[in-house]
Amino acid sequence: xxxxxxxxxxxxxxxxxxxxxxxxxxxxxxxxxxxxxxxxxxxxxxxxxxxxxxxxxxxxxxxxxxxxxxxxxxxxxxxxxxxxxxxxxxxxxxxxxxxxxxxxxxxxxxxxxxxxxxxxxxxxxxxxxxxxxxxxxxxxxxxxxxxxxxxxxxxxxxxxxxxxxxxxxxxxxxxxxxxxxxxxxxxxxxxxxxxxxxxxxxxxxxxxxxxxxxxxxxxxxxxxxxxxxxxxxxxxxxxxxxxxxxxxxxxxxxxxxxxxxxxxxxxxxx
Amino acid sequence: xxxxxxxxxxxxxxxxxxxxxxxxxxxxxxxxxxxxxxxxxxxxxxxxxxxxxxxxxxxxxxxxxxxxxxxxxxxxxxxxxxxxxxxxxxxxxxxxxxxxxxxxxxxxxxxxxxxxxxxxxxxxxxxxxxxxxxxxxxxxxxxxxxxxxxxxxxxxxxxxxxxxxxxxxxxxxxxxxxxxxxxxxxxxxxxxxxxxxxxxxxxxxxxxxxxxxxxxxxxxxxxxxxxxxxxxxxxxxxxxxxxxxxxxxxxxxxxxxxxxxxxxxxxxxx
DNA sequence: ACCAATTTGTCCGTATGTATG
DNA sequence: TCATACATACGGACAAATTGG
Numbered sequence: 001x002x003x004x005x006x007x008x009x010x011x012x013x014x015x016x017x018x019x020x021x022x023x024x025x026x027x028x029x030x031x032x033x034x035x036x037x038x039x040x041x042x043x044x045x046x047x048x049x050x051x052x053x054x055x056x057x058x059x060x061x062x063x064x065x066x067x068x069x070x071x072x073x074x075x076x077x078x079x080x081x082x083x084x085x086x087x088x089x090x091x092x093x094x095x096x097x098x099x100x101x102x103x104x105x106x107x108x109x110x111x112x113x114x115x116x117x118x119x120x121x122x123x124x125x126x127x128x129x130x131x132x133x134x135x136x137x138x139x140x141x142x143x144x145x146x147x148x149x150x151x152x153x154x155x156x157x158x159x160x161x162x163x164x165x166x167x168x169x170x171x172x173x174x175x176x177x178x179x180x181x182x183x184x185x186x187x188x189x190x191x192x193x194x195x196x197x198x199x200x201x202x203x204x205x206x207x208x209x210x211x212x213x214x215x216x217x218x219x220x221x222x223x224x225x226x227x228x229x230x231x232x233x234x235x236x237x238x239x240x241x242x243x244x245x246x247x248x249x250x251x252x253x254x255x256x257x258x259x260x261x262x263x264x265x266x267x268x269x270x
Numbered sequence: 271x272x273x274x275x276x277x278x279x280x281x282x283x284x285x286x287x288x289x290x291x292x293x294x295x296x297x298x299x300x301x302x303x304x305x306x307x308x309x310x311x312x313x314x315x316x317x318x319x320x321x322x323x324x325x326x327x328x329x330x331x332x333x334x335x336x337x338x339x340x341x342x343x344x345x346x347x348x349x350x351x352x353x354x355x356x357x358x359x360x361x362x363x364x365x366x367x368x369x370x371x372x373x374x375x376x377x378x379x380x381x382x383x384x385x386x387x388x389x390x391x392x393x394x395x396x397x398x399x400x401x402x403x404x405x406x407x408x409x410x411x412x413x414x415x416x417x418x419x420x421x422x423x424x425x426x427x428x429x430x431x432x433x434x435x436x437x438x439x440x441x442x443x444x445x446x447x448x449x450x451x452x453x454x455x456x457x458x459x460x461x462x463x464x465x466x467x468x469x470x471x472x473x474x475x476x477x478x479x480x481x482x483x484x485x486x487x488x489x490x491x492x493x494x495x496x497x498x499x500x501x502x503x504x505x506x507x508x509x510x511x512x513x514x515x516x517x518x519x520x521x522x523x524x525x526x527x528x529x530x531x532x533x534x535x536x537x538x539x540x
Numbered sequence: 541a542c543c544a545a546t547t548t549g550t551c552c553g554t555a556t557g558t559a560t561g
Numbered sequence: 562t563c564a565t566a567c568a569t570a571c572g573g574a575c576a577a578a579t580t581g582g
Contacts, residue, residue: 030549032346044378056567067551069339072569076302076343080350081375089559090568097379102372105351106456108314109367115452123453126400134392182385183393186376187457301570326547337571342549359579360548 031066035074038064043083043094054084054092099186106190114257117198117247121254124195125240127188128172132220132236134179136229143178144225150174151217158210165200171217172196178224194258198247205250212242301336305344308334313353313364324354324362369456376460384527387468387517391524394465395510397458398442402490402506404449406499413448417491420444424487428480435470441487442466448494464528468517475520482512 029037039060042048054060057075061068075092078084082097135143150171157163172192176185203209216239223232247254312318324330327345331338345362348354352367405413420441427433442462446455473479486509493502517524 032549044382058567069552070550072339073342073346073549076346077350080347082379086568096382097375099379099383102376102379105367106372106376109352109369109372110453110456112314112320112366113369113452119451119453122404122451123400123457126396126454127457130393130396181389181392182383183380183389183461184396186380187393187397187461191453191457300568328547339572340570343570356548361579 031064032070032073032077035060035064035066035071036077039074039078040081040083048094050094050096052094054094056091099189103186103189103193107193110190110194111258116255116257117252118254120191120195120258121240121244123191124188125237127184127191128175128236128240129233131172131176131179131181131184131188132224132232133229134181134184135175136224136227136232138180139178139224139227143174144221146174147171147178147217147221147224151214151221154214154217158214161200161203161210164203164210164213165197168199168213168217169193169196175220199243201252202243202246202250206246209246212246213239216242302340302343302347305330305334305336305341306347309344309348310351310353318364320364320366322364324364326361369452369459373456373459374463377463380460380464381528386525386527387522388524390461390465390528391510391514393461394458395507397454397461398445398506398510399503400454401442401446401449401451401458402494402502403499404451404454405445406494406497406502408450409448409494409497413444414491414495416444417441417448417487417494421484421487421491424484428484431470431473431480434473434480434483435467438469438483438487439463439466445490469513471522472513472516472520476516479516482516483509486512 039048039054043050048054055063057068057071061071064071075084079086082101083095084092085095087093150167154164154167154171157167169192173185173189176188176192179185199209199213203213216235219235220232220239223229223235244254309318309324313320318324325333327338327341331341334341345354349356352371353365354362355365357363420437424434424437424441427437439462443455443459446458446462449455469479469483473483486505489505490502490509493499493505514524
């Protein structure tokens with residue numbers, strides 16, 4: 001059994017090479033991969049726009065000069081990547097990879113790599129602070145209304161930990177969206193998908209958990225309304241420190257790795 | 271041509287449904303997808319560990335009771351997701367999704383969604399500040415040595431913008447790794463893949479660009495050696511503000527969307 | 541160094557179910 | 562209702578690469 005080269009790959013590819021070997025082993029790309037790359041390239045360059053029909057499998061096979069089975073293999077890869085999808089009529093359409101899909105993949109990868117709650121906590125702290133800071137500057141009345149609706153729903157669901165943790169996730173997702181920064185929104189999502197569901201655990205184990213969470217959310221909303229960055233960031237920090245205290249009071253250790261269990265519940269694979 | 275439902279999906283799925291329709295349309299999952307999910311589940315739950323052999327296509331077909339072509343389609347999807355990969359012997363092995371793969375896909379998605387350099391800049395600011403802050407606390411002599419080596423290489427390559435921007439990317443990737451927080455490392459990577467390559471442009475257009483970049487990197491390294499958080503964060507902020515000035519002096523506008531061009535050069539779809 | 545077995549990559553032909561007109 | 566077009570899946574076939582004797 002040969003060890004797979006699972007190169008973690010940070011840093012531009014400077015692969016070590018034995019000096020005795022002058023050339024890399026030549027490898028012919030598989031036909032199905034060439035098909036996939038050709039179609040992907042059309043989308044990446046914009047020649048194929050999202051929503052446009054790709055063509056039938058048979059036609060693609062004819063164009064590429066390969067068998068239909070080969071086309072199908074390429075299609076499967078593209079489908080997984082989110083670059084093509086099937087319409088209601090089962091035909092092929094070009095499509096843009098959806099954020100949510102990518103985020104949940106990242107989350108699952110983090111679970112498999114056994115990241116700890118501490119890593120999750122520290123990263124979330126940085127990302128949520130940035131979100132609220134930017135949101136303060138650019139938040140719209142519509143987003144304020146959505147946040148208020150979220151808080152209202154949470155107030156009504158104070159005794160339902162499951163629902164409450166869902167609403168907590170949503171609240172912070174809304175905040176990120178309110179920041180008007182999609183890069184930030186995207187960056188925080190994978191961690192958020194693992195972090196915020198723990199609110200359920202905390203609400204179950206810590207009596208005042210739900211109350212403190214709601215109190216923080218209300219304060220955050222008020223600070224946003226007043227566009228008071230200082231106040232908002234203070235409350236966000238307090239909110240997250242609260243989470244940490246609750247997590248530990250629930251008998252958990254920050255240095256535990258995130259459980260595999262989450263990987264299953266995450267994103268029912270399409 | 272029907273509009274594809276590209277649901278952006280923030281907020282827990284509360285899909286609108288016409289009241290007249292009592293049931294969702296029933297849909298049978300495709301066989302190849304069941305194959306893929308079955309194998310993916312084995313890996314997610316840990317029953318199949320990374321590096322373990324999956325079995326031959328023919329054998330899988332026999333076990334699942336489907337045709338080999340169907341197995342192959344499922345394999346293609348899993349391959350794209352990073353859950354299985356081919357060994358040097360072309361056999362199938364379970365595998366963990368690699369960060370770099372996921373990151374570059376995120377980057378490409380951001381390009382396709384036409385995020386702006388401003389979004390990239392603001393997010394990078396937050397993420398790099400957090401990285402350097404944590405790195406200050408936990409950096410190891412080994413990582414300090416790697417950073418020093420990077421700076422040395424950059425000093426030697428002062429007149430080569432391409433090489434210089436590669437080294438800039440690497441420097442910040444190393445910083446993130448030095449933070450000891452893989453969640454943070456992962457969160458910053460997609461933005462980093464788009465942000466730091468712009469150093470090439472800046473070095474070409476702004477005469478003092480390379481010098482200032484190196485100066486900042488050296489100062490960051492010194493601050494890390496001294497474990498001086500205050501100094502380190504100050505320099506990081508200065509470094510990024512410098513980037514912004516350089517970007518604008520190069521005649522670019524922060525509110526431009528990131529070019530499609532990048533999507534092509536990004537991550538040759540291995 | 542040669543050979544046999546195994547396995548992948550690709551291709552072909554066909555049957556079936558379903559959606560559209 | 563019928564006919565067409567298409568995706569899904571199956572079975573079989575062969576060349577090339579790899580492995581193991």
